[in-house]
Amino acid sequence: MISNLIAGISLGSIYAIIALGYTMVYGIAKMLNFAHGDVIMVGGYMCFCATFYLGLPPLAGVLLAVVVCTLLGVTIERLAYKPLRSAPALAVLITAIGMSYFLQNAALLLWTANPKTFTSIVGYGSIQMGDVHITHVAMVTIAVCVVIMVALTLFTNKTKMGTAMRAVSEDKGAAQLMGISVNRTISLTFAIGSGLAAIAGVLLCSAYPMLVPTTGSMPGIKAFTAAVFGGIGSIPGAMLGGILLGVIEIFSKAYISQELSDAIVFAVLIIVLLVKPAGLLGKQVSEKV
C-alpha cells in the first residue's frame, strides 16, 4: 500500500515536471506545445550519449541534456511557433504536432529504432523499511520534483522575470506597454519548460530504462492530461494534477487491472472535467469578447 503510494507519487512527480512545461507555455503563449513530450525523449538520449558513448559522469549527462533541450525548446519556438504568433490556434496546433513527428523521426535517424538501455543515473539500489520498499530512483525523483516546485514558485512569484511572465500571461498588450518584451518572455518560458523536460526525461529513463524515439509520447500525453486535470495554465494545478495522475495510475495497475490502468486514468480525467470544466485548480474564465 505505502510502497504503491510512493511509487505513484514518484511517477506522478515525473508527470508533474512535464506538465509544468505544458501549463507554463499554455499560460504565456496560449498554445499547446505537443512537441513537448518529444523534448523529454531528446533529453533521455542526450544523457544516454553523454554517459554511454562519452563516458561522462551521470551529472554531466544531466547537464548536457538540460542545456541541449533548453536550446532546442527555444529554437523550436523561434523557428516553428513565432512566425505563427497571430495565426489561428488550429494552425499552431498542427505545427506543434508536426514538430513532434519531426523530432521523433530525427531521433529515429540519429539513434535508430533499436531500444537503448539507459543506465539509471542513481543506480538501482533501494531501501526496505518493514513492508515498505522504495527505490533510490523514486526517492531522487520525488526530491527533485519538490526542489523544482519550490524553485519555480519562488521564481514566478518573487522575481522580476517571474512577474513579467505572470503579467504577459494575463494581458500581453498591457505587459508590452509596461516595457516587457513578449518575445523574450515567451523564449524564457520555452527555455524553462524544455530544461525541465530534460530533467523529466532523465528521471523517466532512470525508472523505465528502455529508450526509443517514441519514449516521450505516452508520458507527454499523460502529463498533458495532468495539466488539464489540474487546470491548464496553473502551476500548482500542474503539480497536483501530475501527482494525482501518477498515484491513480499505479493504484489502478496494482488493484484493478494492469491493462485497464490507462483507461481508468482517462476516465477519471473525463469525470473531473465534467464536474469542473476548468480543472481542479483552474479558474472559470469567460471568453473575452
Added chain:
Amino acid sequence: MALLEVTDLGISFGGLRAVDELNMTVEQGALVGLIGPNGAGKTTVFNMLTGVYRPTDGGIRLDGENLVGKKPHEICKMGIARTFQNIRLFNKLPVLDNVKTGFHNEVTYTLPESLFHAGSYRKKEKQMDEKAMEILKVFDLDGQWDYKAANLPYGKQRKLEIARALATDPKLLLLDEPAAGMNPNETAELMETIELVRRRFQVTVLLIEHDMKLVSGICEYLYVLNFGRLLAQGTPVEVLSNPEVVTAYLGG
C-alpha cells in the same frame, strides 16, 4: 525642441479614416489635454503614440527621435507610458507586483543572478519593493499593497494604473479618460493627484477627456479632435469660447 512632435498623423481602418492630418506638439513639462466627443479618435491617437497601431501616414517624434514602427515595449523604454480608457490592470497580480511590472525597463540583474539568488539580486529586489511602495504611497495605495488588483475599489484601480505607468519612469505620461466612471468629488481629487504627480515625478502629461469642463481646470493647453481631425487648439479659455467647439459638443 518640444518633447513630443506629431506631424500630419493619420490612420485608416479599412475605409474609415479614424485620424487625419493631426499636428500636435507637447512641450517638456506641460500638462496638455486632448479632448473631443466620443469616437473622435482620441484613443486611436494614444494607440499610435504607444506603438499599438502603426500610423498609415505622418510622423511621431519623442525628443527628436522617431517612434513610428517601433514596438510598444521599445517605445515604453524610450519614455512613453500610458493608462487605458477601460482599466487594464493585471487583475490576478497583487497591487505591489502591478507596479513592479513597470520596473522591467531597467534590466539590472542577469538570469543566472536571479536563478541562483545571489546576494546582489536580493538587494535589488528589496530596492524595487521599496521603490514600488514609495510610488504607491503617492496614491495612498500603500496600505493595500498586497490586495489583488481586481479587489480594489474602482477609483483606486484607476489610480493604480497611473502608479504602474509611472513605475516605467516615463518622460511623457498618457492618461486615457482617467476620471471615467468617477463621481465629481473623486474626479476633483484625481485632478489634484495628477497635478501632484506631474510636479513630483517631473513628467509631462497628455490627458484625454471627453468632458471638456473637467480638464479646463488643470490643462494649460487643449487640442480638440472631432471626426479624427483637429477642430481647434489653444488655451482652455480660447477653446471653450470657440463656437465650432461648442457646436461639435452639442451635436455629438
